[in-house]
Amino acid sequence: MLVNANAAARQPIDGHLADLAGEHVFCSEFKYRKGIEIFGEGEDAEYVYQITSGAVRTYRMLPDGRRQINAFHLQGDMFGFENGVAHRFSADALVETQVRIIKRSSILDAMQNRVVSNKNLICFVTQNLQHAEDHMLLLGRKSSLERVATFLLEMDERLAHPSMMLLPMNRRDIADYLGLTLETVSRALSILRDEALLRFDGNTQRRLELLDRHALAEFDV
Amino acid sequence: MLVNANAAARQPIDGHLADLAGEHVFCSEFKYRKGIEIFGEGEDAEYVYQITSGAVRTYRMLPDGRRQINAFHLQGDMFGFENGVAHRFSADALVETQVRIIKRSSILDAMQNRVVSNKNLICFVTQNLQHAEDHMLLLGRKSSLERVATFLLEMDERLAHPSMMLLPMNRRDIADYLGLTLETVSRALSILRDEALLRFDGNTQRRLELLDRHALAEFDV
DNA sequence: GCATTCATTTGATCTAGATCAACATGCGAG
DNA sequence: CTCGCATGTTGATCTAGATCAAATGAATGC
CATH class of the missing domain: 2.60.120.10 (Jelly Rolls)
Incomplete structure (x- = not known):
């Protein structure tokens, strides 16, 4: 409008x-x-x-x-x-x-x-x-963890691999992009954080750093 | 090749x-x-x-x-x-x-x-x-019944609304198109058959007739 | 700077659809 | 015609992810 x-x-x-x-x-x-x-x-x-x-x-x-x-x-x-x-x-x-x-x-x-x-x-x-x-391949056939890993690498690529990336969208937007619920996206991010594949900036959960792109790529089948 | x-x-x-x-x-x-x-x-x-x-x-x-x-x-x-x-x-x-x-x-x-x-x-x-x-909307957000109904109406349209349509693909192909398993596709078709929205030709399960396109369209949100 | 609202995480439980399994049916090859 | 394999249905059970719920953390208005 x-x-x-x-x-x-x-x-x-x-x-x-x-x-x-x-x-x-x-x-x-x-x-x-x-x-x-x-x-x-x-x-x-x-x-x-x-x-x-x-x-x-x-x-x-x-x-x-x-x-x-x-x-x-x-x-x-x-x-x-x-x-x-x-x-x-x-x-x-x-x-x-x-x-x-x-x-x-x-x-x-x-x-x-x-x-x-x-x-x-x-x-x-x-x-x-x-x-x-x-x-379509992601939505039809990938697991939630695979979807979130694919998403992170896509954003990383689009934002030219910054050391810290600031996501412009919230968890619900990510969920509606990946065909998941916002809770499932949050849980997947927590798992990747716990496995030391990424870390959040202390202040905001939208700012994050990819710690192991290679390991993420293995989820991104 | x-x-x-x-x-x-x-x-x-x-x-x-x-x-x-x-x-x-x-x-x-x-x-x-x-x-x-x-x-x-x-x-x-x-x-x-x-x-x-x-x-x-x-x-x-x-x-x-x-x-x-x-x-x-x-x-x-x-x-x-x-x-x-x-x-x-x-x-x-x-x-x-x-x-x-x-x-x-x-x-x-x-x-x-x-x-x-x-x-x-x-x-x-x-x-x-x-x-x-x-x-993408179908794969990300529709239920199995909605997916199958959408598929049937898509094929019906593509084949110019024949009274009997012969599907050229098997249940596994339909499943891999709709992001489901073949069992789920089969079950959805059985439900639609039981609700009298379609019927199979006696001889082969690939030949079917849509009995109520309007009711199917209500599943096809 | 405090209050209100929104965003996010985490836990408990539920369920749609997947998986595993058995059987039925149809079709092609001989 | 019938044997053997493909395809399809149906039932039992399992599970990934949804849903429901609550607490916490962060942003925004006053």
Whole structure:
């Protein structure tokens, strides 16, 4: 919902989004506060988004409140690209998040005019597909400990192997991403902590250090 | 493995694959017997495939034998399209299956030469992505009965709502697609039979009729 | 800086689905 | 036709993870 965002300067896009659309398309910057919905399932897919800073969850819900988070998107990631006119899932900000927004129609125009690099556009969709395929294997066939180990290594990779990583999501988000309950995620993390594969920062349980990536990788079958 | 296939006539492709590559690219027809591998995870992604007749499963395996089937592909479906040089999953024929094969390189050439319709190519990948997103919700959050009901309605739709549908896959395949065991699938089907939502053909448990699609849809949340 | 609320951990118990086991049925090979 | 193996069903039991519950720790508002 753009209502919750504050418009910033209009400027040419760069990074991935520039590769996608060349220098010919302009976009806006918006900022979303923690927990705020960026778009909802079923809404018009007017824009494509790229994260400047912060983190976003995309997810689908069942009528009774069960939730499946498809993916966590971090700095540089693009999301919200749809085939049809409506979003097939919801997206909201996990923390204070800044995004670049480009009108879907301008990308479609650019495609028509051969301005867009097809290859990059397809690569973007294919990356999402590859992630989804990996995640189906996790959701269908991995144990809770394997899922949590896979998650930690995925985040470690995405955050460029920092010595201390600060997770932008809470235990419930992790659970809804991994197809578990928040209690099971918490227990799995405690087990990995007790086995000295990771340690928490004293102050907050969201800040943690991976102590043995090799041992974690053995859980990540 | 093309070793297991018999080459047939070279001819211009039609249907979806023609939309994708225009009239400029030619392809071969191959036939695979039931249970035969079409390609394996990690092999060179030399070809893209379209099913003329039959059915195919694409899947990934964990080292200890756990298997997750991504998708069942039926007549008209394309599969095997990869971003990189290697296949990220395996594919094999569920029943005697005939496929059209087109060299990946000729599609890439066609893309370079602007012969390919970008839109169709992206639509193809996006369709796969949408299916994967739906399936993540199923694998992460649905009960066994809901999974089986969803599966039956998916197959019913794919097979154009026949009065009697003949499933090309066995209970283990269904289980590995739905993230369950074959016993759980069998039990769920028995429950749906007992509740008169479906009935089996007397002779084979693979041939069944959906008696109450509306009631099934209530399980398919 | 204190209070209220939210996030997380940990423990006790429950249960959906897995596992183990036995039997039934159908199909292909000869 | 029938033997042997594949496939499928059903029952008994087990267990990983869910659910229920409580206590603690951390963040935020006043």
